[in-house]
Amino acid sequence: MVVAMAALMSVVDSQATQAQSDASKPEFYTxxxxxxxxxxxxxxxxxxxxxxxxxxxxxxxxxxxxxNKPVVVPGDAANSLLIRLIRHEGPSNDPMPMPSKRERLSDGDIAIVERWVLAGAIVPVTLTGGKR
Incomplete structure (x- = not known):
């Protein structure tokens, strides 16, 4: 019984970790x-x-x-203005990169946002008005 319970807990933990690491899931955004x-x-x-x-x-x-200018292009980080801004890569006419230089995102945070965009920029239904 203890072994079965431990195995079940392992599966549940594995599923929770998968949801957190799967950038195409709304939970990844959250x-x-x-x-x-x-x-x-x-x-x-x-x-x-x-x-x-x-x-x-x-x-x-x-x-x-x-x-009405595109900010996030789902599936295309290279053409997403948001990614260029948080990487401090432009556009050249932008007076201030986001966030400001003193608050620059870590490379890890930028990679997370990039993964999310590449996976389709999926958000929970509460942020979409019913559409993902």
Missing amino acids: QQVQPIFAAHCVRCHGDSNHRGGLSLGSRQDMLLDRR
Whole structure:
């Protein structure tokens, strides 16, 4: 009985770890990406503050800024403005990289956001209005 219980717990732990590491799952956004945005981005790009026309309040806001310019291109990190901005790689006419140089994201945080974008920028239904 103890062995069976230990095996079951191992499977449950393995499934939880898989969900956290699978960037195509909504849980990846909730557990990995959203905390990065909360720590570094929402002060300027949260629900009520849209500096530069960019909001991270919903998936639709992340796809297009207030000027209808693409911010996140699901599946394409190289063409996602968000990735270029957090890497401090442009655009050249941007007066301030995101976040500011003193708050630059770690390489690990950038890699997490990149993985999420490459996997389709999936978010929980609560951020999509019912669509992923």
